[in-house]
Amino acid sequence: MPFEHSTRHPVPRGALYNPYMDIAALIAQYGYAAVFLGALFEGESVLLLAGYAAHRGYLDFSVLTVVAGVGAMTGDQFFFWLGRRHGQALLARRPVWRGKVEQALDLIQRHPAGTILVMRFMWGLRIALPVAVGLSDVARWRFFWLNLASATLWAPLVGGAGYVFGALLSSHLAVLHRVEHWVMLGLVAVLLALRGFLHSRHTRS
Template sequence: MDLSTLIAHYGLVIVFAGSLLEGETVLLLAGYAAHQGYLDFAAVVAVAMLGAAIGDTFWFMLGRRQGARLIARFPGLGDRVRRALHLIERNPVKIILAMRFAWGLRIALPIAIGMSRVTWRRFLLLNLLAALLWAPLVASVGYLFGALLAPHIAGLHRVEHWVMLGIVILALIVHLVVRRRSKASR
């Protein structure tokens, strides 16, 4: 089984899993894969919206039920949650709508919102709206990148799968290094 077949078979599962957490890199690549014909663009957007909404709702509920315990157990998370709580108290609507675009606070924000006075109904509505904005926007950037790149690099189709895999691996390495440095600085 070659990489293009793997993308076609498991791409949406990867989009869903990536959207539960951070998601931009996976969604950008999925948008590119949709342009190349490996994935259906509408399915990519729908799956990313679903994953984003479920992931943020999970973290919100975890913050609502276990926020204080999480902060006690993970002091580094506590710093980010306190910073996020300060932002939320000033303007909860803007923060909830923008949280999918807040790199580095993606998990801390919904946990903090769960610990705030924001009702779960208000969070759910705004979270769904945020996912509805985020998924097509990010996937479209990947799709447009594919459209812009394709005419200029004729031989790209032979190696694009490996480039996509390399980008995912690089993104994971960067994420792990940043996380390790963050833990070391505490």
């Protein structure tokens, strides 16, 4: 049941409280902001869930991909600037980043255009790559246009994967509409736990 339909018919006083409506309202109200903030860093998990929410009618898929693309590009431009202006000082303060940045810099030096185009799909080097580009001799306008192409490719692909996932679930689970909000919360918990585990492994290595 799309959220917009529910807002036209408020729950009468004395009616039973429905927690699903509160969750749907939160998704509709804060979903785009969450996607933008997630895309600033490593936002696949947020974007996948937002794609699922778009399939269920809580978010608009076109707006979702634009917001995600702008967030992704903004984040990469910031880390590029950070690498260009403060790269060496940053690595001195955060030596744990040095190995990743050196690995990313090697990729950039060998295949600059291709690496920038696919950098948002390279989990584990997502922040290190734009920092490494900033440390390289890649011109800022060349990075800008390649970054734009990368974000334009990444947003609909990842968001579309979440949308298709929602369509597949809907076709196989007739009762999905009764539990979809709990499914989404469960997916959030699983993705956050997996992300924390992988981040701890990268930090230790």
